Structures are given as C-alpha cells and as structure tokens.
Amino acid sequence: MIIYADDNMPYAEQFFAGLGEVRMFAGRSVQPEQLHDADVLLVRSITAVTQDLLARATRLRFVGTATIGTDHIDLAYLARQNIAFSSAPGCNARAVVEYILSSLFCLAERYQWSLTDKVIGIVGVGAIGQALTEVLQLLGCQVLLCDPIRAEQEPDFPHLAFETIIAQADVLSFHVPHSTSGPYPTHHLVNAASLQQLKPDCALLNACRGAVFDNQALLAEAQSGGQRPLVLDVWEQEPAILLPLLPYLDIATAHIAGHSLEGKARGTEYLYQQLCRQLAIPVQHKLDDFCPRPAISAVQITENFGLPDVQNLFRLVYDVRRDDALLRHHIHKQGFDWLRKNYPARRECSTIQLSGAGVPDWLYQIGFSRT
C-alpha cells in the first residue's frame, strides 16, 4: 500500500510506516501525476482535493485530512468514487481556544480592559466555540452565543440571532466553517453592511476561515478611520494575503491558531486510527509514544494565586505576540507558507501539571493538568 502524506504532518512516518510505504509531498504544490499510485492520501488544509487532483489516482481507497475544516475537499466527488474519507474533528480545538485566550489577554492589556466587563459574542458554537465558551465563563466573562443550526436541534440552546449578537457584543470571536450555500452561509458574514451594525469599538477575532470576513471591507473601514481591535489568524486568498491590512491589525498570524504540537499530531493520530479501522487492523501506536516532554512541565501554585495571575501562568504556555512578531518580520521576505512550515514548537496547557495546596479547581477546568 502506498500512502502519500503532507510533509507538514507530524509523526506521519512513525504512525503509518507499519501500514505501507509512506511518501511525503508538499501540500501546496502536489500534482495529479504524483498521486498516480496512491492508495491513501493524507492532506492538510492547503491541498484542494478535487476531481482534477485525483484524476490519475485510480487506486485511491482512502482520503484523510488532519484538520477540522473540510472546505478544501470535494466530498461529493469522493462519495461518488466510493473513496472513504475522514477529517479529524476536534483535533486542534484546544489549540484554537488557547490562541483566542492569549489574544484576549493581549487586547485586555493593550486597551486596559477588564475582560469580565466585556460582553463576548461567540459565532459558531461547535467543538471550538463550546470549549471557548466554557473557559471564558470559568474566567468570569459574560458570553453570548450565536449558532442557528444548534438552535434548531437543541430547544434550550441560548441562541441569539446574528443581527442581535453583533449589535450587543464588545468582542466577537468566529468559529464557523466556511460555507457559501445552505440556510446559514458563512461567506463574508462580516462585510461592509455588518460592520455598520457593530459597536465601533467591538473587537473582531477570526481564527476559523479567512473568507468568513470580507478582508477588503475590513481594510476600507480601517482606512477611513475605524478604530476597532482586530485579530486575524486566517485570511482571504491565503497564502497571498491582503498585506495593506497588516498595519491595522492588533494581532496578525499565519493560520497557526490550531498549530500546537498536540493539535497537529492529534490530527495525524486520528487519521491513523481511522485508516486502521478501515483496514480492520488493530491500532499499534498512540500520540504519547512520539510527543516529546514539554520544556516546562510543572508549576507550583500558592494560596496567593488569583484570577489576575492567570494571564502570567498562561503566558508560560503560549503568548500569541510571538506569532504576531514572526509574521510581521518574515511575511515580506519568506512568505506565509514559510511561516507555517517553520512554526516553532508550541505546547498546550495540558502539558503543564499544577501542584500546591491552593490550586483552584477552575485552573484544571480551563485545561491545566493535575500532578
């Protein structure tokens, strides 16, 4: 069996070598001829898996994407061809939550907010939006939710219409898939018209898909004197991003919100498990076999620890300002894909064990580990 895997998929060799010959490829530039003998194709979000890409892959039996999003895959074509498919739902949800949390801590410091005074709106309350909601509520924030699809399925879900939430929120964080059709399309949810409905200082955060925000509309508003705080991890037309927008952004990163080591590697592990299931063979490897020990693994908490200390503790794990600086420094010479490919190691809160008599339970609930 020949398994083609994106060369930005951590531990692909280690997980898949026992199942066949593993060949790595460059996700952005892979060509149909390269895949002519593929039995299995494992991609990340930068490879558009279309009928054209698979034109020569007559042996293909399984396609996997080590991502949550599936908007780069022609799912209907795979179904028509009887090619099994798996994404990796939830694999990097925790990393995105930590990215947003770090961004909120930065904005709070820069603008001297108290996060607990802000009304935070979450648009899209799936794996990421739900986990983010729970963390923010544990930190004492007021959170409003918008998810019309959940509202249809769960009568008690506290849904607010998009028009309502955008008028009330001080901060809006988006966690929807990108869609252009269906009853609730998300393409350009934030556009020139919806920007007019927002409070003028309502902060906008996008760590879902670039085209959920009309980037030209953001630029037009900023150039005409708009002052709203902006955080963008994802952009329209990646990797050719709208560079004139950069100076107006508080935080700008290269689609790395989900790129904790655990987040990426869980994606690989999930696909490995799915392929084993497809082949009806037992799972032999797990993530813990491969993930290295984190640089900082334990922290002592004293009885003086309180809510204001969370930001400092959190910065031991992740500080989004590092990734913002990387983008601003390297984007012109090295480019967007280089930033993603050379992303420095980042671990999740769960890799830090907290000890001490005074550890409040909510610290464990927001993601740190017990000793």
Ligand SMILES: NC(=O)C1=CN([C@@H]2O[C@H](COP(=O)(O)OP(=O)(O)OC[C@H]3O[C@@H](n4cnc5c(N)ncnc54)[C@H](O)[C@@H]3O)[C@@H](O)[C@H]2O)C=CC1
């Ligand atoms: N920046 C990054 O590195 C990453 C980005 N993502 C993006 O984040 C998206 C969300 O991820 P998950 O929460 O895991 O997905 P999910 O599928 O668990 O949740 C998405 C939620 O959005 C809701 N939704 C759909 N259309 C909506 C609309 N018009 N208005 C409000 N809600 C709507 C759905 O009902 C669902 O509850 C992914 O589709 C992916 O595109 C995911 C991981 C990493």
Ligand SMILES: O=C(O)C(=O)[C@H](O)COP(=O)(O)O
């Ligand atoms: O999971 C998703 O969906 C994402 O957006 C990924 O975190 C993006 O990472 P790459 O697959 O583009 O490396």
